[in-house]
Amino acid sequence: MFVGRLRQACSRGTKTRRWPFVSCCCYLPGRMAKLHSGKGDHLDRTKENTRQQILTEAVVESICDLSPTVKSLSLRVNNEEFSFKAGQWVDFFIPSIKTVGGYSMSSAPHKLEHQGILELAVKFSQHPPAKWVHTQCQVGSKVRMRVGGDFNFDPQDGDQSKDLLLIAGGVGINPLYSIVQHVVDLHRVSLQRGETAYKPGRTVLLYSARDEGELLFREQILRLCQEVPDMSLQCFVTQQQEFKNPSQFPRPKVGRITQEVLKAELSGLHGDQTLSYICGPPPMIESMAHHLSCLGVDSANIKFEKWW
Numbered sequence: 001m002f003v004g005r006l007r008q009a010c011s012r013g014t015k016t017r018r019w020p021f022v023s024c025c026c027y028l029p030g031r032m033a034k035l036h037s038g039k040g041d042h043l044d045r046t047k048e049n050t051r052q053q054i055l056t057e058a059v060v061e062s063i064c065d066l067s068p069t070v071k072s073l074s075l076r077v078n079n080e081e082f083s084f085k086a087g088q089w090v091d092f093f094i095p096s097i098k099t100v101g102g103y104s105m106s107s108a109p110h111k112l113e114h115q116g117i118l119e120l121a122v123k124f125s126q127h128p129p130a131k132w133v134h135t136q137c138q139v140g141s142k143v144r145m146r147v148g149g150d151f152n153f154d155p156q157d158g159d160q161s162k163d164l165l166l167i168a169g170g171v172g173i174n175p176l177y178s179i180v181q182h183v184v185d186l187h188r189v190s191l192q193r194g195e196t197a198y199k200p201g202r203t204v205l206l207y208s209a210r211d212e213g214e215l216l217f218r219e220q221i222l223r224l225c226q227e228v229p230d231m232s233l234q235c236f237v238t239q240q241q242e243f244k245n246p247s248q249f250p251r252p253k254v255g256r257i258t259q260e261v262l263k264a265e266l267s268g269l270h271g272d273q274t275l276s277y278i279c280g281p282p283p284m285i286e287s288m289a290h291h292l293s294c295l296g297v298d299s300a301n302i303k304f305e306k307w308w
Contacts, residue, residue, distance in 0.1 A: 042102035043091065051148035055093075056082045058118065060141040066121055066216050070171060071133055073120045075143070077112065082145075084109055086182035087152035087175040087277070089305075090120070093144040094132050101129025104149075104174040104279070104305070106217070108181035118145075121216060123171045151305045153179045153277070155186070155198045163201040163269040167257065167288050169208050169280020175305060176279055177217050180205060183231065184224050201273065202230040204265050206257050208284070211240040218249060234261075259291040266295060278304040 058075040066072045084090070084105055092101035107119035122133040152175075155162065164183065166176040183200045190197040209215045215235055225231045235252035243251055266274070276297060278288045285304045292302055 041099060043100050046089075046102060046148060049148050050150050051091075052146060054079070054082055055144055055146045057142055057144050060137060060139055060143070061117065062139060063137060067214050069214065070121050070123050070216060071137075072106070073122065073133065073137065075118050075120070075145075076116055077118055077145075078116060082147070083112065084118075084147045085152035085154040086178045087305075088147055088149040089175070090118075090145040090147055092120075092129055093146075094129055095142065097128050097132055099128040101127070105178050106174040108178055108185055110182070110185040121171060121174050149305070151175060151277070151279070151303055153182060153275070155200075157196060157198050159198055160273065161199050161201040163274040164203045165262075165265060165269060165274055165276040166203065166205040167262075167276065167278045167280070168205065169284040170210070170214060171216065172278075172280035172284075172305070173207060173216050174279070176205065176207075176277060177221065179277065180221060180224060180231070184228055187228050200228075200230070202269060203228070203232070204269065205231075205233045206236070206261065206265065207233065208236040208238060208257050208280070211237050212243070212249075212252060215252065222249070234265075257288065259294065262288070262291050263295055266292075266297070272298065272301070274301060276302050278302070 056077060056079040058077045060073055061076045062074040064072050086109055087104070089102050089104040092103055094101070101122075103120045103122055105118060106121045107117065112118050122130050124130060124134045153164070164179070166179060168176045180203065183203050186198055186200050190199045205221065207215060207218075207221075215237070218233070218235065221233050225233055235250070236257055237252045237254060238256055240252075241254060274297075276292055278285050280288075289302050289304060293299065
């Protein structure tokens with residue numbers, strides 16, 4: 001039913017387009033059902049995704065609160081064969097807990113390559129792995145991890161520059177923050193190596209959360225935007241009306257990310273050379289992808305994390 005309504009809506013005032021919601025690797029009808037169901041565990045929901053074979057041990061090096069509901073883990077990995085692409089996730093195996101977690105990296109590949117550190121941000125829930133992170137995990141705790149996922153940004157030297165439109169909802173910021181940091185690392189390399197290196201295009205991050213307290217990594221992202229002229233952040237809150245005055249941060253907009261907001265941002269990007277990445281609650285993914293499709297964005301350039 002939703003497919004039919006969406007096709008009809010998108011045909012008004014624009015050319016009729018095929019079902020626009022695609023994974024990062026292919027177009028397959030019916031995939032959005034997996035967004036709604038929430039059934040099955042992480043391994044079952046991601047069984048069709050690309051996965052590495054390496055299962056490596058990691059040690060929790062530090063734990064901190066990012067918000068009242070989200071904890072950050074820094075994990076040390078002593079395995080040179082273990083690597084990931086910006087935007088990917090890990091299967092998260094905890095000793096004594098049967099259920100396997102799945103969490104997107106919130107750090108960039110560069111940090112793992114040069115410091116041996118990988119970072120995760122985990123929102124509290126009654127799901128056994130998330131509950132363990134919030135109630136039992138300690139510095140020195142050991143876990144095992146395996147990298148997977150087709151939602152990633154991994155350009156190579158010689159590739160054509162791409163603009164990025166990143167759309168995050170709540171803790172869905174994690175893989176997009178990893179991508180933002182990777183773009184900054186690519187920018188630094190391009191300044192050092194010149195024309196031989198990949199040169200990032202413009203990056204726009206639209207970030208929506210319930211309230212300011214749940215806008216994770218906002219300070220760090222704003223700092224990165226100051227370093228990279230072609231990077232910008234626009235924040236939205238959906239359940240907050242009053243704000244501290246003065247504040248160290250620009251005031252977020254009240255309300256949801258609308259089609260008009262997307263249209264305005266797309267006007268400053270380079271059309272077919274723009275990739276859109278969406279991560280957040282399933283209804284938000286549907287809404288954002290719907291809006292992008294109605295604005296003429298090619299379905300092949302709409303990427304989302306379908307199991308989140």
